[in-house]
Amino acid sequence: MKLFDVYPLYDITPVKGEDVFVQDDQGTTYLDLYGGHAVISIGHSHPKYTAAISEQVKKLGFYSNAIINPLQVELAQKLGALSACDDYELFLCNSGAEANENALKLASFQTGNSRVIAFKNAFHGRTSAAVAATDNKNINAPINAQHQVTFLELGDIDSLQQELQKGDVCAVIVEFIQGVGGLDEASAAFYEQANTLCKENNTLFIADEIQCGYGRTGDFFAFQKYDVSPDIISIAKGMGNGFPVAGILIHPSIEAKHGMLGTTFGGNHLACAAAIAVLDVMKEEELMKNVGETSAYFLEKAKSVPGIKKIKGRGLMLGLEFDFEVGDLRKKLIYDHHIFTGGSSNKKLLRILPPLSVKKEHIDSFFEALKKVIS
Numbered sequence: 001m002k003l004f005d006v007y008p009l010y011d012i013t014p015v016k017g018e019d020v021f022v023q024d025d026q027g028t029t030y031l032d033l034y035g036g037h038a039v040i041s042i043g044h045s046h047p048k049y050t051a052a053i054s055e056q057v058k059k060l061g062f063y064s065n066a067i068i069n070p071l072q073v074e075l076a077q078k079l080g081a082l083s084a085c086d087d088y089e090l091f092l093c094n095s096g097a098e099a100n101e102n103a104l105k106l107a108s109f110q111t112g113n114s115r116v117i118a119f120k121n122a123f124h125g126r127t128s129a130a131v132a133a134t135d136n137k138n139i140n141a142p143i144n145a146q147h148q149v150t151f152l153e154l155g156d157i158d159s160l161q162q163e164l165q166k167g168d169v170c171a172v173i174v175e176f177i178q179g180v181g182g183l184d185e186a187s188a189a190f191y192e193q194a195n196t197l198c199k200e201n202n203t204l205f206i207a208d209e210i211q212c213g214y215g216r217t218g219d220f221f222a223f224q225k226y227d228v229s230p231d232i233i234s235i236a237k238g239m240g241n242g243f244p245v246a247g248i249l250i251h252p253s254i255e256a257k258h259g260m261l262g263t264t265f266g267g268n269h270l271a272c273a274a275a276i277a278v279l280d281v282m283k284e285e286e287l288m289k290n291v292g293e294t295s296a297y298f299l300e301k302a303k304s305v306p307g308i309k310k311i312k313g314r315g316l317m318l319g320l321e322f323d324f325e326v327g328d329l330r331k332k333l334i335y336d337h338h339i340f341t342g343g344s345s346n347k348k349l350l351r352i353l354p355p356l357s358v359k360k361e362h363i364d365s366f367f368e369a370l371k372k373v374i375s
């Protein structure tokens with residue numbers, strides 16, 4: 001059987017990973033400043049993480065959500081403590097799109113409405129309502145057009161107010177720093193007013209923290225820089241360091257009812273063991289502090305590079321904008337200098353999404369290579 005060919009591939013076959021490095025089948029080592037699309041949080045194959053998963057699978061890998069799973073409770077407690085969101089409640093699922101799908105569904109249950117407000121350039125995933133709230137016609141099929149979604153400019157508070165006052169909106173969903181769209185952010189005033197407007201108009205405010213959350217900005221969540229209290233927070237990517245696990249944090253004002261959400265695999269024993277190990281390592285190794293330090297170092301070094309028009313993002317979710325498209329630059333960084341970086345729908349933006357354990361010496365290697373490529 002052949003694979004359904006939906007991914008354009010780089011001609012590289014990684015077979016091993018260690019911290020910020022991956023090694024391919026030819027023995028070449030690559031510096032991973034992409035983290036497999038912002039997924040690797042504590043570093044590839046961290047010994048505590050591999051031990052926790054190995055030990056758990058020897059005991060019990062899976063049982064359904066019809067039994068008591070103390071690992072889910074431990075995960076919820078540790079997540080609440082590290083994120084400072086311990087008053088929220090946790091629903092576990094398997095992927096980012098599924099997290100947003102559940103968030104939107106819950107918003108619709110809660111408000112009785114069905115229209116969603118999302119923002120231009122947003123990316124929320126590829127499933128039914130999540131893809132409908134994604135501003136990319138190419139990945140929306142006719143079947144997704146059944147959803148009612150209105151796209152507004154990120155930052156346009158007047159239009160948001162007008163739409164919310166119509167009274168038919170179940171959710172406003174926003175990435176506090178847009179990922180795939182190219183690292184755009186709105187002002188504190190916009191986010192804070194949007195939060196208030198939602199509360200005044202029976203609309204849930206959903207923070208999609210799938211890419212910008214889980215320590216990536218140096219805060220646990222990107223929204224925590226602002227005075228906002230999302231009704232639902234969606235998480236995935238860094239949560240499992242590569243193990244497929246995701247979830248939504250739900251404000252206690254939303255009441256759970258048996259059967260309203262559910263999943264077969266979500267929150268299984270193995271996924272919980274992976275996610276608990278990630279939180280333990282983040283705490284023990286003070287990775288959010290490391291994000292602040294290495295980010296400041298990166299930003300300082302970026303200033304001295306000629307040709308960079310704009311530096312975008314926060315923490316270790318960074319973008320360098322050039323006045324040319326970066327496709328060739330990325331290829332040269334990979335094939336000539338063995339460094340993975342990311343692209344975005346803004347073709348002139350090079351994205352940097354390393355494991356949160358990245359060190360200054362790795363940033364040095366990147367800038368040495370970048371200067372050689374663009375000189």
Ligand SMILES: Cc1ncc(COP(=O)(O)O)c(C=O)c1O
Pocket residue numbers: 037095096097098100123124125126175179180208209210211212236237
């Ligand atoms: C902000 C954001 N939301 C949702 C998703 C979808 O996550 P997944 O690919 O795990 O379904 C992504 C993936 O890139 C994302 O960046």
